[in-house]
Amino acid sequence: MSEEIRNRILAAAARVYAQYGFRGATTRLIATEADVNEVTLFRTFGSKAELLQAMLQTQVAATAVPMISSDTSDPVKELTRWCATVLEYLRGHAHLIRKTIAEAEERPDAACAACEGPNSAGHSLVLFVEHLRDEGLADPDADVETAVSMFMSAMFGDALYRDVMPHVFPQPVEAAPEKYVTTFMRAVGLRATVLPDRSRQARVAGTRRRSR
Amino acid sequence: MSEEIRNRILAAAARVYAQYGFRGATTRLIATEADVNEVTLFRTFGSKAELLQAMLQTQVAATAVPMISSDTSDPVKELTRWCATVLEYLRGHAHLIRKTIAEAEERPDAACAACEGPNSAGHSLVLFVEHLRDEGLADPDADVETAVSMFMSAMFGDALYRDVMPHVFPQPVEAAPEKYVTTFMRAVGLRATVLPDRSRQARVAGTRRRSR
DNA sequence: GTAGCAAGCAAGTACCTACTTGCTTGCATC
DNA sequence: GATGCAAGCAAGTAGGTACTTGCTTGCTAC
Secondary structure (H helix, E strand, C coil): CHHHHHHHHHHHHHHHHHHHHHHHCCHHHHHHHHCCCHHHHHHHHCCHHHHHHHHHHHHHHCCCCCCCCCCCCCHHHHHHHHHHHHHHHHHHCHHHHHHHHHCCCCCHHHHHHHHHHHHHHHHHHHHHHHHHHHCCCCCCCCCHHHHHHHHHHHHHHHHHHCCCCHHHCCCCCCCHHHHHHHHHHHHCCCCCCCCCCCCCCCCCCCCCCCCC | CHHHHHHHHHHHHHHHHHHHHHHHCCHHHHHHHHCCCHHHHHHHHCCHHHHHHHHHHHHHHCCCCCCCCCCCCCHHHHHHHHHHHHHHHHHHCHHHHHHHHHCCCCCHHHHHHHHHHHHHHHHHHHHHHHHHHHCCCCCCCCCHHHHHHHHHHHHHHHHHHCCCCHHHCCCCCCCHHHHHHHHHHHHCCCCCCCCCCCCCCCCCCCCCCCCC
């Protein structure tokens, strides 16, 4: 029974914190949002700081981080799928991440926990592309690390800032993963597969050209 | 005489706000930071909200936004120079931008003013690359808008998050503009000029590869 | 010199903040 | 039915917040 209340408080804390940040997330607000007496909050977590720390751990660290698979049979498909998953993950935590990063100087430990996931996700992409390169599918001259870092930044930017400054994201939400992947692949010189074209012309399903 | 004090308050407000955000920027803190009586602050600006709004306008809107020139004689050089300028500009306002964007939902007008500059900067880059494309220097198939949006996101990410999560930015600060530009140019298919290579091996000047 | 005015200073108002204390309620177990 | 315990409730503490008021200081212009 205590477990259910604990989770309700944590969920409420996540909502309030995502909207108002650490300073704005008052214990009173969290308590009313959780439909729980304010005292209960202190009794179960000790203090506001401990509560929000616990909230960040359960909310961020517990969520699965999307990793890219090592299956390079259809890199375009796998990359697009992965990109969409990462974007979805980041968008789901957008408000939380934004606040946590903005308050990183004041609460550095919180920021560490929040960006640990995406970091390792990026690393898995580096390995993926290097694997492709070893198979001769990507340009050996390409600066993979820089391209991946830019790719990750693009996904971060899209997920975190699209709603607040939509004019700098010309592509609609659904088309974003495909476009990012296409552009990314051009950057690392991956031409092994047919690049899906921007125009709406019919594409032959299953076509696989190896023009190298 | 009042002018000097006014500016001192605005500068202090900028520092305090950049560090603690809107809620954390107390009038007391700003006053002591400006070495001014707290009452003077209310007498010259009316309220905390008006003060911080004035601060954002003078601090952000007044700073020159780096635009890319229309000179396409040496695109690599021009792009690199521009990229370095934008990064410098963004880094100079990193804390401010970070806080303002994070609080965008609560104070949307402030966020608008803050990201107006970089937005038009991005637009100037689109025009620049389209100009290159018209001259036949860039790939006509390239998705310029997406590439530019990713490039802008990369600069934003670098400027705003490098200090808080340095591990996702493998390239050192000085080398970043060159690397971003090189990767960006690969993405838009700009091969007209010699791409500076990452490795230190001798490069043959004038080599022009069009591997398409 | 004196009038005006910008700024400092001390104190106060009304409210919000995290957090505590003492007591009551309801439920589950023996 | 008695015991224990988790949660609610009301009230209070100590401090911070934006903002105001009344008065003093110091400088500048006539």
